[in-house]
Amino acid sequence: MCASAGYRAVRSFLRAYEGSEQTFNSYRTHVERLLLWALIVRHKSIFTLKRQDAEAYLQFCRNPPTNWIGSVTRGRFIANKDAETAVVYPVVPNPKWKPFSQKLSALNAQADAVQVYAASKGTMNQIFSVCSSFYEFLAEDNLVSLNPFRLVKNKRDFTGNLTAEAQNRALTPLQWDYVLETAESMASAEPLRHERTLFILATLFAMYLRISDLVGRSNWEPCMGDFRQDPEGNWWYHVIGKGNKPGKIAVRDEYVDRYLRRYRTFLGLPNLPAEKERTPLLTTLEGRAGLSGRQVRTLLQSVFDNALAKMKAEGREAYEMNSLRSASAHWLRHTSATFDAPFRKAKDLQLDLRHSNLSTTQDTYYHSHDQERMHSIKRLGMRERD
DNA sequence: AACCAAACAGAGGCCACACC
DNA sequence: GGTGTGGCCTCTGTTTGGTT
Numbered sequence: 422m423c424a425s426a427g428y429r430a431v432r433s434f435l436r437a438y439e440g441s442e443q444t445f446n447s448y449r450t451h452v453e454r455l456l457l458w459a460l461i462v463r464h465k466s467i468f469t470l471k472r473q474d475a476e477a478y479l480q481f482c483r484n485p486p487t488n489w490i491g492s493v494t495r496g497r498f499i500a501n502k503d504a505e506t507a508v509v510y511p512v513v514p515n516p517k518w519k520p521f522s523q524k525l526s527a528l529n530a531q532a533d534a535v536q537v538y539a540a541s542k543g544t545m546n547q548i549f550s551v552c553s554s555f556y557e558f559l560a561e562d563n564l565v566s567l568n569p570f571r572l573v574k575n576k577r578d579f580t581g582n583l584t585a586e587a588q589n590r591a592l593t594p595l596q597w598d599y600v601l602e603t604a605e606s607m608a609s610a611e612p613l614r615h616e617r618t619l620f621i622l623a624t625l626f627a628m629y630l631r632i633s634d635l636v637g638r639s640n641w642e643p644c645m646g647d648f649r650q651d652p653e654g655n656w657w658y659h660v661i662g663k664g665n666k667p668g669k670i671a672v673r674d675e676y677v678d679r680y681l682r683r684y685r686t687f688l689g690l691p692n693l694p695a696e697k698e699r700t701p702l703l704t705t706l707e708g709r710a711g712l713s714g715r716q717v718r719t720l721l722q723s724v725f726d727n728a729l730a731k732m733k734a735e736g737r738e739a740y741e742m743n744s745l746r747s748a749s750a751h752w753l754r755h756t757s758a759t760f761d762a763p764f765r766k767a768k769d770l771q772l773d774l775r776h777s778n779l780s781t782t783q784d785t786y787y788h789s790h791d792q793e794r795m796h797s798i799k800r801l802g803m804r805e806r807d
Numbered sequence: 808a809a810c811c812a813a814a815c816a817g818a819g820g821c822c823a824c825a826c827c
Numbered sequence: 828g829g830t831g832t833g834g835c836c837t838c839t840g841t842t843t844g845g846t847t
């Protein structure tokens with residue numbers, strides 16, 4: 422077995438995921454890294470790795486040497502500038518690329534503290550599961566006899582984490598008020614730029630959407646006609662969701678009456694979507710159909726930033742504002758589901774969130790919410806009982 | 808019920824490109 | 828030259844569905 426056999430095995434493993442781009446990308450990252458480590462550090466073929474090697478690899482990933490870590494994420498490949506070879510090799514490896522990278526984000530770059538790379542629990546879990554499924558694949562093809570990762574002892578030493586404190590990923594009611602109000606005033610002040618922003622914010626929130634339920638995916642471009650009215654006059658938003666699962670979400674009246682109408686009026690469309698209307702849900706400012714998830718996140722970030730500035734300007738307390746600093750698009754889904762949970766049956770919320778198991782909904786929104794938990798005890802005295 | 812691997816998706820920095 | 832946009836990449840979070 423030589424290096425090129427390993428390379429071929431990696432390629433055929435990855436081919437199994439070519440249909441799902443993001444999965445493919447992250448799997449490529451991990452198997453390539455494993456391949457590099459095996460050859461460069463361990464001087465072994467990937468076909469001969471044993472349990473101890475797997476453990477050494479996990480240890481390596483948790484704390485890689487600094488020359489394996491880039492300070493920013495670089496493209497794996499760049500365009501080939503050499504005209505002669507470019508015909509055959511349109512892209513070439515990027516010399517600045519590193520197998521690991523560490524973000525020095527403005528937010529948590531504390532003064533001049535040296536940041537030590539330490540992979541999080543989620544990252545270690547992913548490394549473990551990708552490597553493990555890679556070896557399961559090799560075993561199927563009889564290229565190895567066992568999966569060294571499955572044999573790792575004390576998995577928790579590697580994947581379980583020290584500091585994994587589950588963070589609340591929802592806005593507080595107060596923060597949400599500021600965010601919505603900020604988006605509304607941004608829309609009124611600069612309609613051309615921000616009516617769309619308000620629409621995005623309201624839509625994600627009103628229907629607990631994931632960002633991809635709004636921007637679409639390879640086989641689905643959301644359009645106004647995806648809002649459909651049933652025979653009783655109720656509106657439903659039809660999506661192709663995570664894992665390509667079709668679904669529909671009940672739409673609340675206030676969303677239709679205020680935000681959907683408002684945006685359609687701004688666009689110069691009739692108040693309500695017509696049956697099979699093909700108008701794209703989102704367009705670029707130039708009017709081209711479709712907007713990337715990347716851009717949607719950027720727009721929402723500007724709303725969060727402005728809302729935070731507004732809270733500061735109005736003299737809000739630090740504890741009221743702090744969590745807003747780490748808010749992101751996905752928080753909107755959590756926020757509205759959290760707000761609505763007390764008023765909706767778990768089964769209904771489950772369907773609208775498109776969870777396949779009720780327990781996911783129950784666990785996330787009906788139990789461990791700090792606010793509710795705190796609320797239920799806060800006013801309970803210690804002595805008086807009646 | 809608690810745990811875990813696997814699949815899949817979101818977050819956000821950087822950069823190139825298009826169009827004013 | 829400035830702005831809007833989206834591709835790229837790795838890190839990290841979410842959800843599923845099976846096992847114990």
